[in-house]
Amino acid sequence: MNYAIGIDIGGTKIALGLVSSDGQVLSKTSLSTDLSLHPSDMVDKIAEAANRLLSDEGLQQADLKGIGIGAPGPLNTKLGQISEPPNLPNWWNFPIIHSFKRHFQLPIVLENDATAAALAEKWTGAAKAVDHFIYITISTGIGAGIYSHGSVLTGATGNAGDIGHIVIDSSRGTCSCGQRGCFEYIASGTAIAREASSLLGRSVTSKEVFELALSGQDPAMESLVHRVFGYIGAGCVTLINTFDPELLIFGGGVSQVGEPLFEAIRNYIKLHALNPSGRNTPVVPAALQQNAGLIGAAALIHTNY
Incomplete structure (x- = not known):
């Protein structure tokens, strides 16, 4: 079985979980979205939390198939950027995939959060x-x-x-x-x-x-x-x-x-x-x-x- 980290970025909370290939959430956690921090610093915190989830399950990054990110729009998935979400003003034009690549040498995919939720309901809902x-x-x-x-x-x-x-x-x-x-x-x-x-x-x-x-x-x-x-x-x-x-x-x-x-x-x-x-x-x-x-x-x- 392989695994993925799912990250759901919101204006007040960021949820993340370790999800198996059959759609089961093995473990999860959340962080407050601290808008006083630069988004790259927030990415550091998310990456740290993701690595803790792996460690708690006795897994390593090598066990991951990749990382998926759902974020509020507008965004630009072609460029891997969060564009201008009203509730994340200091994240505007932030190259989120590039920032996560500082921590994970894995496939990383970005999509709108509602699109991701629709995909979840199709997959297991x-x-x-x-x-x-x-x-x-x-x-x-x-x-x-x-x-x-x-x-x-x-x-x-x-x-x-x-x-x-x-x-x-x-x-x-x-x-x-x-x-x-x-x-x-x-x-x-x-x-x-x-x-x-x-x-x-x-x-x-x-x-x-x-x-x-x-x-x-x-x-x-x-x-x-x-x-x-x-x-x-x-x-x-x-x-x-x-x-x-x-x-x-x-x-x-x-x-x-x-x-x-x-x-x-x-x-x-x-x-x-x-x-x-x-x-x-x-x-x-x-x-x-x-x-x-x-x-x-x-x-x-x-x-x-």
Whole structure:
């Protein structure tokens, strides 16, 4: 059996794990993303943690098939660079693969984190039986991994699936990208918390918002959540009409709301998807949850994606 290290880089946390060729996570750990450090110094810390994982399992670098890295976009997979992710401002234009090569003389592959998570769900998760699906993550931001005709759709530079910047409602304010009413700006966990905090006059998390809304304690929160569910439904219909998937898989923190979210999306899709078959597109939770990112990063090495 051979092994890969999967690394999932996020704005607040970096998860990494040692993953076998059959998709099992043998061991894993995580680090806080320290934005006060130069990214090359952060890479040093990640490499140290990866070597500890190997040592704890009685393995060496020679036992590795390679290292896969999932990172938020925009990025440039051709150049092995992280380009301009909003949540990693000091990582802009950072040559991440070159930096890791200081520590590992192994194949190293970089892809968008949502693309990697989609690959994980295909490999060992909820999409094993289908060849056309979209993995959608809704948390701090919104992104997607698109799997079609038996492979992930990456685009020219690895940025296919950046659905957070589809314009859904141009009346709803200006996104960080400069457009008005982007999907991410109005329906992400960050957006929900921002809007609710303004309505309530105090700081709340998106988790608290859903608790208030779904318990019936606060009509204003119920109205907000209903509106957000509609935005997510509209985003899904756009994806269904564009890519004709067999399945939609949801991950990310907002997906933890569970069935109330999925039922609302299914109902919206039934009403508005153009193709009659698309109106019955299944909507399911991600099977791998918090491990999807690191398993998907390892899958960049283990699978012929």
